[in-house]
Amino acid sequence: MKINNLRVRLILFALINFRILFSQSVPITIDGVFDDWTPDLTTFVDTSETISGIDFLEIQVTNDNEFLFIKIKANAEFDLTDNQILHELGIFIDTDNNSSTGFDIQQGYGSELGILFTELFAHYNVTPYSQVGFTDLKLRAAPTVTSDEFEIAIGRHVIPDGINPLFSSSTIKILLKNENNFDKIPDVGGVFSYTFDETPVTPYTPIDIDKSDVSHIRIMAYNTLLNGLLDLNRVDDFENIIKILSPDIVGFIESANTSESYVKSLFDTWIPLGTTNGWYVEKHGGEVTVSKWEILQRWDGLTRQFPVLIDLPSSYGTDLLFTNAHLSCCGADVNRQDQADQYAAFILDAKSVGGDITLPENTPFVYGGDLNLVGFSQQLTTLKTGDIQDTVSYGQGAPLDWDDSDLTEENSIQTDIRMGYTWRSDGQVFPPGKLDFIIFSDYTLIAEKSFVLQTEVMSTDRLSLYGLNLSDTSNASDHFPVVADFSINQSLGIDQNSVLLPTIYPNPANDFVTIRGVADIKSVAIYNMNGKLILSDSSGSEIIKIADLQSGVYFAKIKTKQASTSIKIIKL
DSSP states (O other): OHHHHHHHHHHHHHHHHHHEEEEOOOOBBBBOOOOOOOOEEEEEEOOOOOOOOEEEEEEEEOOOOEEEEEEEEEEEEEEETTSSSOOOOEEEEESSTTTSSEEEEEEEEEEEEEEETTEEEEEOOSSSSSEOOOOTOOOOOOOOOOOOEEEEEEEETTTTTTTSSOOOOSSEEEEETTTTTTTTEEEETTTEEEEEOOOOOOOOOOOOOOOOSSSSSEEEEEEEESSGGGGGGEEEEHHHHHHHOOSSEEEEEOOTTHHHHHHHHHHHHHOOOSSSSEEEEEETTTTTEEEOOOOOEOOOSSEEEEEEOOOOOOOGSSSSEEEEEEOTTOOOOOHHHOOOOOOOHHHHHHHHSTOOOOOOTOOOEEEEEOOOSSSHHHHHHHHOOOOOOOOHHHHHOOOTTTTSSSSSOOOOOOSSSSBBBBBTTTTTOOOOBEEEEEOTTTEEEEEEEEOOOOOSSSSSHHHHHHTTOHHHHHHHOSSSOEEEEEEEEEOOOOOOOOSSOEEEESBBBBBBEEESSOOEEEEEEEEEETSOEEEESSOOOOOETTTTSEEEEEEEEEEESSOOOEEEEEEE
């Protein structure tokens, strides 16, 4: 009896400390959404322990033909590739299933590959040793903001050092280690093994980039990378992309030196509308917004964010508020949060009578652009939920949608691969990530289709089908165009009578302008392009003297008892 009990204990010890679990190939999409990670996948759950700092709780593994997929879960949020929340996460893989080769990272492991996320490189412990980058591993990860969960893809067929293929065995061993507090999955004495499953997964169905319905409103967010529209070596690529995608509204960013007139000339040439005016273009700093429909109003008070009201055709039954955004880059978490707070306050103002903006109830609105969300997740949370952090400056937050619910972040996926990244620069140390977003009022709008276009991953047949070139998107920019097609929720009533839509004539003008289309003017304030107040008139008069102003572009902020709006004035 004692011998039998000993055998049982030895068997249990072996099962606990050395795990070779049944593998399962699964088509994982690396997009920061984890619903494709089902409980039946190969999983190692860490034993409960008391530990300071980030405690890693669970690791899941699966694969398809192209990638090894790893999902990790922790007890708290952290940033995978940043150490602002202290951690030193490393994933160590015994790629040949031989503990006597590679780096002796832990008993039972000879690590050929040691990925150090906060260091932004990996050790490749083969002969000869080399330090390799994330690009060499074809590494993809999501999300780019803080989270308690991350999903990671590593290319199965890469040759990181140009000599030695990464995976030389069908069975591998994986170790998760936090050098900051020495947390490990599995603990010393344990081994977590995984065997690749070669069962083919369901092929990815490419997204048709054409509109499903011509009436859908196509909105595109696109970072042009340092005034790319002015670059003679890149403008032809932009032309091809834009002509093929044929957007109705575009938000370009990183276009500070690109003039409105120049962009208009491009679009009028590329996609002639056959209308009297052609395309409408407005600019605010580096944000340039292009619309096939008239831009009725603009607001210039937000930092790195440019809201405009677009006059949709009468068939839609409403106008549309589009905000083109380019939040502060890189480590500027404080600035990005302030900008997110600004936008939340702006939308809350728009939903109520008075203030800087008053929209008719149920006016649809969309927020899009390069948001540079690489830090704390609270910034994205604020943009979707209205959870304002600086309540002293911007007031109490509240739900942003018209039905007092959260806005929706459209989960745009690449047209031809199971990836959600919108930025890729193989010459940099960071892995590709989702930096460009489209967020919208799902109470008023229905997202009919969305995608990210990366021509470099499209097949020859797909490129030929649409008239695209293999290098179009990589040559144009390090960001990819993000596209979403919307329809209007026609069941909602839009009170167009509550909107303030004045006109100013003559415009351009020399001495006087007259305001029409509004009654009971409370005040008129005129600002220059830098937002400085130049002139203020509280007389209630519809006639405003501008003779003393210098030639240039100004914005008149018109207030009534019920609403306010801004309109551009050109002084000759």
